[in-house]
Amino acid sequence: MSLRARFALAFALVSAVVAGLVGVLSYHAVADRTTQANDTTLTAATTALAAGQTGVLGSADPPAGDGDDGGGGPPRGGGGRPDDPARFQMLVGRRIAPDGTVTVLGGRPVVLPVTDAARALAGAPVAGRTDTTEVTGGRDDYRVLTTSLGGGTGALQVAMDVDLSNRLVQGMANEITVVSLIVLVVAAAAGWLLAGRITRRLVRLTGLAEQVSARGGVGGPDVEALEAPVEGHDEVGRLSASFTTMVERLASSREAQDRLVQDAAHELRTPLTSLRTNASVLRRFAELPPEARERLVTDVQGETRELSHLVDELVDLALSGHSAEPEEPVALAPLARRMADRAARRSGREIVVDADDSVVRGYRAALERGVGNLLENATKFDHGSGAPIELRVRRGTMTVRDHGPGIPPADADRVFDRFYRADDARGLPGSGLGLAIVRDVAERHGGAAFVTTPSGGGACVGFGVAPDRLVVASAPDEVEAQAAPEPS
Template identity: 55%
Template sequence: MTLRTRFALAFAAIGAVVALLVGALSYRAASDRVVAEIDRTLRSATVALAHAEERGGQPLVSEVIAQVPELYPGPDRPGPGDEPERRMVLQTVAVDGTVTRLGGPGVPLPVSDTGRTLAASGRAGDTDIAEVVVAGRTYRRLTTALGGNRGALQVAVRIDETRRVLGGMAREIAGVSLVAMLVAACAGVLLAGRITLRLVRLAEAAEEVSADGRAVPGHVDLTGGRDEVGRLSTSFGRMLGRIAAARDAQERLVHDAAHELRTPLTSLRTNATVLRRVAELSPQARDRLLDDVEGETGELAHLVEELVELALAGGQEEAEEAVELAAVARRVARRVYRRSGRLVHVDADDTVVRGRPQGLERALGNLLENAAKFDPDGDDPIEVRIRRGAVTVSDRGPGIDAAALPRVFDRFYRADTARALPGSGLGLAIVRDVAEAHGGTVTAGPRPGGGARIGFTVAGSRLLPGAEWQGDR
């Protein structure tokens, strides 16, 4: 059974229950009100009869009825020309059970055992109400004890038409309840269709992704609505977008890596072929060949290292913690000095960010090593400036051409002036991925007086007060 069918059946069931409850309560309220009005009229007639007997003599029915409030307007109301008293049957029951008719239609009302008991020994005011059938007609009878061995009074009114009216009302209520149930079922089908439509699209999109492993954002419209289903659709659409972007990035990385690996592998294959004739080579040629093999192997190892770093730069496996950027910059500056002999001047505030320490250290290290590579013999130290999550590394190297600025952070991109230098073109791409993983951006531009300024930022929402860092230490 589909979810849409379940929703439709649930709406129909709820509509049926509500309609039946409302119908039953409405019928009960109407029936009770009608019966209460009849009983009120019977009691009024009984009071009038009792007052007439207290005055002595045989009470006139017309006088009694004149004192009784008119019965509720309805089917039992007499038509034109009918006498009001013909609606009621009035009689007395003596202590010994003898019945004396006082007026009304000549209907022999039966006297029950309860009525005889009230007439013989009942206290004044004790009553008994019952419905009796006489000659195929239904009467509602009120028996009231007079007390003091005076017997009891009985007043009855015919209620056949009232029962028919109530029966018709019950049938109408049942019909209305049935219509309400059908309307609820139709509304349930429509609402279920609207509710489950986006869920069906989600299921189709998920099945499509699971079938071929490809996420195509926008292929299925998953947006719309502010309810839970709408939020789920929107989140699922974003997830598909992220999956598609991650897959595209993965494919680009594999394609670019294959392209970059092809050059050192081709060189190594050529050198391996030459090594088969190593005995024929002069010592100088052998040395150049081995140096070439060693250099290509080192470049290949470095390229593989950077590929691994690039693949893990935006990963979620590293736990986030409070990171003091100044401490990271000083630690990386000492490492760069040991490797290249270049001095690094760190000008940093007390910025503390919530981030991945290894990723941030890798990004800072790539920026400083890149600056040292392009300005190996500079007399001025490399400068690192940190202000409120913005990191900038400045050098006095050849700078960056304006045409190359938009591409310096692309994977494997190397400017013409850098092709003679070692490197794979992945260092700045790693910086960009680390910055994006921390909600920031990358920047590159010329430095006044010559050189380049390259850096990255961290999202402002990740900035933490310095006191928090002190507490963590």
């Protein structure tokens, strides 16, 4: 069953239940009021008869629209001819003796049965006891009130034709039933129309989602065609906006994936070509002089090392932003010192750390990778100055300064691109992915990577996190204790 049909059915059921409850309550209220009015009339007539006023049993005025049983006419009993006066007599007055003998006091000439309860009241020693019941006399229904006279002297019995009242109440019940059915149909139709308006946007979103699933992804011109128009600020409107954002991110992810694959394939060709060439030379390894053999082995080892490093960085870059690593408060000072010690051991360079007590909410492994790549980049390019490399941490921003040749202004905007290497860096080891990973780490933390040229030469390369990721370290020692152990 479709969502629209469910909505329409729900509207119809709710409306039917409400209409039914209102109808039932209205019916019982009218029936109770009618019964109370009839009982009041019977009580008043009994009081009058006890006082000897038999005139209350006289003919009633003909109701408006006098005629036959249709159109709200008078009761069916009391004669059969339209000119019969008893036709409009509504009451019957009788006196019941203890032995069940009936004495008619007036009113409509109709024979009503004497019940056991009426005989018991006729012989009751106490006056004022009553019994109310409904009986059928002829073609009409009568409501009968029997009142004991006390001392075993009999009872007064007054009966009232309630056939018209019953028919009116039954007619009301029929009308309530018809109205309830009409309400049910109208509610179902209104629910169908309203559900169509409510679910229209959901149906459109469902169709777009099915298109994305059928195509296996999005990309290129598909993005604009799959954008869901945002209408309103309700839950469906927010869902439309989220769906559009999701499609755009899927498209961006697909484009980034394609670009990464293309760039990786391009970068992998160079070491693979070199290794293929060296493999051909290895067929004549025994014929080569010792110096050529040494160069060949050194070249193969270097190309293999560069290829392994390239694969590692490709994996890091591909998994950037998709790790299941949880967010946690990270103290940057101990992290910076730990990464500086590691880089100093690997490169043999002196690294000076100047860090404040910044604590950020982020991903520890990603931040370590970003700082490590900054230091590795600095040690690679600053290879002859003799000055120490400086790592500075201030309010969530990590900056590494070297004293090497610096970065030309023309390359400053491109050093964070994947596989980009300046002309003077093409002879150095590396894949051109280190600073690209730094940029991804910064963006994952809501910040950005940057390059500046300080006075005195060299370069300052770093990245920062978003200001809202800075936290107050209420217990710095505890935060430092959470830091990952120093890898060997």
